[in-house]
Amino acid sequence: MxxxxxxxxxxxxxxxxxxxxxxxxxxxxxxxxxxxxxxxxxxxxxxxxxxxxxxxxxxxxxxxxxxxxxxxxxxxxxxxxxxxxxxxxxxxxxxxxxxxxLTPPKVSKPDDNPDLSQKGAQAAVGRRCNSCHTDTFAGTKAVARIAGQREEYLVKALHDYKSGVRSGGAGAAMTDVAYPLSDEEITALAHYLAHL
CATH class of the missing domain: 1.10.760.10 (Cytochrome c-like domain)
Structure with missing residues (x-):
């Protein structure tokens, strides 16, 4: 209530x-x-x-x-x-x-696991991440930039949304997106986004 x-x-x-x-x-x-x-x-x-x-x-x-x-x-x-x-x-x-x-972070090292990134890209398409975060995942208005974000932070954020620990803002939409993700999909998605 x-x-x-x-x-x-x-x-x-x-x-x-x-x-x-x-x-x-x-x-x-x-x-x-x-x-x-x-x-x-x-x-x-x-x-x-x-x-x-x-x-x-x-x-x-x-x-x-x-x-x-x-x-x-x-x-x-x-x-x-x-x-x-x-x-x-x-x-x-x-x-x-x-x-x-400020200039967003640049990817500092090459993708060491392109197969994992490919799985992450598929998860992003399957969850329609670009419908809110834009096609480049740079975010817009009140929606976060997730391209180039720290990989372990993205994993944490997705787990927090999935478990309901994180609220505020797009909590309901992100919980709906994150809840069905497997741990493997979360890892792949975070890896992919961090290397954009």
């Missing part, structure tokens, strides 16, 4: 955030705020830490939504909670724009 009002309330908050015309924000202040994220999410938003996603090149609205979900408690993470409790709506808008403007 409680979940019925949470999503409309969050939608209202985010629509208010995105519709509000941000004043001339100080670029140095935005960069300083974003640098607080680099301890986990990496310099220039490219994670070097296992199970921590890269933020560089994520769509602006996606970043905003996730920060709102973390701040409201719809998404839970013990490392994120103390951080999001201290950010303002303006910070959320600015951080979304900042990370969206």
């Amino acid at each position: 409680r979940r019925r009002w949470i999503l409309p309330a969050l939608c209202g908050i985010v629509l208010g955030l995105t519709a509000h015309a941000a004043g001339a924000a100080d670029p140095a202040a935005i960069k300083e705020k974003a640098e607080q994220c680099s301890g986990c999410h990496g310099e220039n938003g490219i994670s070097q830490t296992e199970n921590i996603p890269s933020l560089a090149g994520q769509p602006d609205q996606f970043i905003q939504w996730q920060l709102v979900f973390f701040r409201s408690g719809a998404r839970k993470n013990e490392l994120m909670q103390p951080i999001v409790e201290q950010i303002t709506n303006e910070d959320i808008r600015n951080l979304g724009a900042y990370f969206a403007a």
